[in-house]
Amino acid sequence: MQKWVRNMKDLLNYTFFKWILLTIIGLASFLLLLSHVSPDTYNTRLFSVAEETIRSPKTIVDERLSEAERERAASEVEEVYQYKPEITNNRTSLISSIFDFAQEFNISAEEDVPPADQVVSNEMLENLKEALSEDVSENVTEFISDQTFIQLLAATDQGLEDAKGITIDQVERVMQEPFKQEEAALKKNSAAEYVAQFTLSDDLKSASMDLAKFAVVENNILDPEQTEARIAQAVEAVDPVQILEGQVIVQKGYLIDRDVYRQLEALGLTTSNTSTEPFIGLALFSLLIMLIIHFHFSSWKINEESKGLYLVLVSIILILSLSLMKAAELVRELEVLQVAYLFPAAMAPMLLKSMINTRVALIITMIQALCASIIFNDMMTGAINVEVSLYFLFSGLAGILFLSDNRRRTHLLRAGLFVSVANLIFLFSITLIESGQLSAIDYTIFAVYAVISGVFASILTIGLLPLFESGFGILSTMKLVELSNPNHPLLKKILTEAPGTYHHSVMVANLAEAGCEAIGANGLLARVGCYYHDIGKTKRPHYFIENQMSGHNPHDHLDPQTSRDIIIAHAKEGADLLRKYKLPNEFIDIAEQHHGTTLLKYFYYKAKEKGLEPDEDSYRYPGPRPQTREAAVISIADSVEAAVRSMKEPTPEKIKKLVESIIQDRLQDGQFNECDITIKQLETIKKVLCETMNGIFHSRIEYPEFKKEERKKEA
Template sequence: MINFDFFGRKFIFKIEKISTKKEKKKLPDDKIFINRIMFFILFLFFFSISNYIQIFRKNPYKIGDTLQKPIIAPFTFKYSDEEKKKEIIDNLIKNSEGIYERNRVVEQKVFEDLSTFINAMKYENSKLKIDYINAVLPLLSKTDIEKLLNIKDYDKLHSQILLELNNYFNQGIKEKDLIKIKNSLNSNSELPKKIAVSFLKSNYIFSYEKTEEKLKNELLNIKDVNITINAGDIILKKNEVITKEKLKMLNQLGLFNMRDNFKIFFGTFIYLIILSIIFYFALERNIKDKILNNNIFLATAIITIIYFITSRFIAKNLFWLLPFEAITLILGLLVNINYSLIINGFLLLYLLPIFGYNYQLFIILLFSLIFTSGLIKSIKNRTDMVSVGLYISLIKILVGTAVLLISKKNIVNIILMNSELFGSGIFSGMLTIALLPYFEETFNILTKLKLVELGDLSHPLLRKMALEAPGTFNHSMLVATLSEQAAECIGADSTFTRVACYYHDIGKMKRPNFYVENQHSGVNPHDNLSPTLSTMIIKAHTKDGQEMGKKYKIPKEIRDIMAEHQGTTLLAYFYNKVKKNNPDINESDFRYDGPKPKTKESAIIMLADSIEAAVRSMDDKNPLEVEKMVRRIIGNKMEDAQLSDADLTLKEIELIINSFVKTFQGVYHSRIKYPGQK
């Protein structure tokens, strides 16, 4: 806007930029949210179910084919191996022992034959005895026969033989046992034992009926042989020849069974539909404002897309190595814990079909997700993420060991899987350290870690300000102290408020001597300038600060404070100076360009900035006078509608006033005069 007087008449020219391009109509927030969420959900839906599209292929193999590439299970499932069950049944029938029953009749007949033999030995003549012995006791040698003939007490021999027979019968003699016993006899064996074995018969007779009944019961107890195929397991290796048995196995696995495949596909489809509906409402009710933020949405979408593509095409046996917790850490640090927990919780549910419904991996990752979310608060700097990665590894090992033991995995598998879980936790921490700075810078997202780095007074921009504009630097430090305490009192982000104060006046470094806090020689450059030009110079520090902030890659949230901390405040000194000579002067020419503070933090910084300068100029800094000054300045800001967009309540403003007064008491407290001190 240009104005000048010509022969007593005032002329005003307003210059506006005419856009040659058609302005695009801005979509309402609800429409933007729906578009973004539909894109997000459709992507997750497609990738989650794409793993199952291949199950509709017909079996392309036949007996005798050689595999050109290995066949890998696309998902985890179980099947009943009928061939293995048949093999178990055959081995059972082959190795099953029959049931034998003791036959007392056989034993009694043996005892009777023995009595007959003993009586014959007592009363027959020697020639008949020898013929009888040879016929009845073929196991006896000539020496044994001579001993038998010379025995005087046959009753005693009878008792000894009976004792031997009873021992054998009580043990239970089968046909195969009888042969072994006879073969075990030798010349050194005692005579009663040889005679007993000669009369011995098997007293345990095979029972066909009971054996058949036992076998039937054993066969009924044989369960199906269920084989678990985990997602990623190699079913058939490369260059392996397809045999009849292996072809049956492929069909039994259901990879090419259209009916079973359709059931799996349809079940997964229903699962993902229900999950997507729940996901939509969870986002709408809890984190809609975050999704509407372009930078946050793009960062989330890119992280998710990369992870899902990796999960979809990586070898299934490497799932345990995936650094799933890196997403939790990055989103938790970029946005907040609640956002990360919701997004990653649903991502885990969407990944379940890709994992082949592997409940073991799901449980481990679920516990890890909850544990990692709790660890985010403990991260104060980037090196803490290494420790967090180690803690994640430990919790995954503990949960993994429990789950794998319940799943009856052998010790070798438990050790191997736990080593992969340990690596995934460490990798998550390292990956977060590597990727977080890129997401912070690319999407201009201010994180707490970035705030900690910006709050370091050795930052190049702050060091430059301390050297080139020391007055402004000290002013910024005091404003930071005032603002941080006030923000903490009303529950605002005190860390962000403090760091933003450090940088809010960096634009003054371009012309430091034009600001009173940097004037130490008593020379004021404004004395030689017109009020209009002085106004332009003073107002420029907000834009100069934003440009300098971009150059030094200061986040947008802090650059916004550089513009908002002055709002549209009137530079009253220069305005009143011009108005004395020109009552018709346009007041808007002497106001800052704005915008007005849009957040509580920005409003606090505006108030602290004005109040610090005013209180510093006071001669009497007693608490009552300071409070009057604080209330007067804040009242003026409210009357000028500078706080209209900041959403501050009257109660919060009162808390801010009390905080300012209390802080000033600490800064400008009275000091004890020591002896000899003027």
């Protein structure tokens, strides 16, 4: 797989290769989820009999019934009326004015006419009507008959005064309580009846009764603004009538009437009303998955080859997980209820955490949970199962968290057990929150499902992890731990054939691990890589000083060129040996890069002392220079350990000066130009290496020998 990715990378640049993989992810998710969002349709006709029970696949608002409910609520709102006492004052003032004008123009004003000859003339009537209709908002002459005016004009002043008081009092009496328009006729008659009870002349009583009827009007007036406000409030308070998800629309064997057919049409369940909206929504959902993965890999600061490899790995694991979900959902046809809780939801997160990192595992956990909410939707197309989504999310998070200390494969099984406990707690918590009335058997089934899910996830992870590691060349933490086992053939080889080199490698491993962890690099990779970095010395172990136990140095009898070739060759020979045993590329790179292109100074200057004119490039290691921070730290630690070990009396000051000189020499020689290590990180490494070396080569207390006499006394 790793070779295939490299071949594809040779044909395509990373950007194009990435979008091909993202498109595959998007298409796979779209196709696998398609059947779960495409609406079911039924060949139904109006007034036909339902051949099966039809349930609503989603929750929608029934607009027709909702509008009917709003209209009903509006019709039930009572009109708002407002009592206005000022109307009574206005009407009594108007009646008082009529009596006053009548008194001003009545017959008693004609003093030069004898009483026997006094008759109401048309001129008097017209003058009164003109006075009453001039500059007024209400022309009373249109509502009061001429006969009433004539009767007023014919009355005496005293009669008018009496009639005025009686009429006004009875109008006020009737209008002291609020009443509406429909009650006005009754109130008018009541006022007239009250007036009729008083002693007045017949004509004046008749006129007063007519004026009382005219004066009485409704004083409880409709308030249209408040009425409309109450109607709007009542309409707004009406909850929309919903067709709930899972609700039975029509039972099998029942007639499909107009209301049922309308609901089927609104839900898009008729063959004549198929909606494309679910497909558009699923396409956007698949696009969202693609963009999430794209933005993560775009912001990931690693080399493009590793990005491509990890993207292929993420694609395969995500599609594998979705395919397994689809297969598990098909088991539902066997009437296995709640099969989603059996699914090993923590498998994909644990695989990605083990092989890549926590961030990628978290992203895939969220994507997997979202997809599960659609796939395990209780066979209701278009529905979203939130409980299953949360279950997958918590299960995946538990797998990631409990796998944080994954230094052994057995920890995967332990993590699976913890995932089972987390699944169990989640299922019980959701059930109790919903106040579900479950039997003991139901709780037992949930417990079994939770345990199987967690254990099965760890078993699948343990089984698939070696396949992915070997196929993709992934160097996981557990793989590193396995390679650090002293029983590995190469480590046994270096221990038996070059014990000094083995001790040197262990010391360098301690230094390199401390340095890498201090700057945020992979300390475990540095440690295990150090165990193998000098494996090439096993070919000629006695030509390296740490293995010369007898003190005999064969280089004393060799010319500088031969010694140079032997020393320089150990890097290439070590890389070849690692390839032969199919060790990870990271170890091969460390073996080739831990000396970079540094100069073999001892033999270079030895050749000069012998009068030769050596080419400096021929006395340099072939490299390449360190490409990663881990390789850079190992190259420093390797030189520091060898140099300090050769010191006769190492002190903290000497060690510090030596470490500074080695790092400065490498910087000036450009050995760190091809890796992303910074000056600040080099300062941190220098401090850590000094502290570690001081701990190893600390000064020891000399215990003086006792004199023989003192020893005898103590004996």
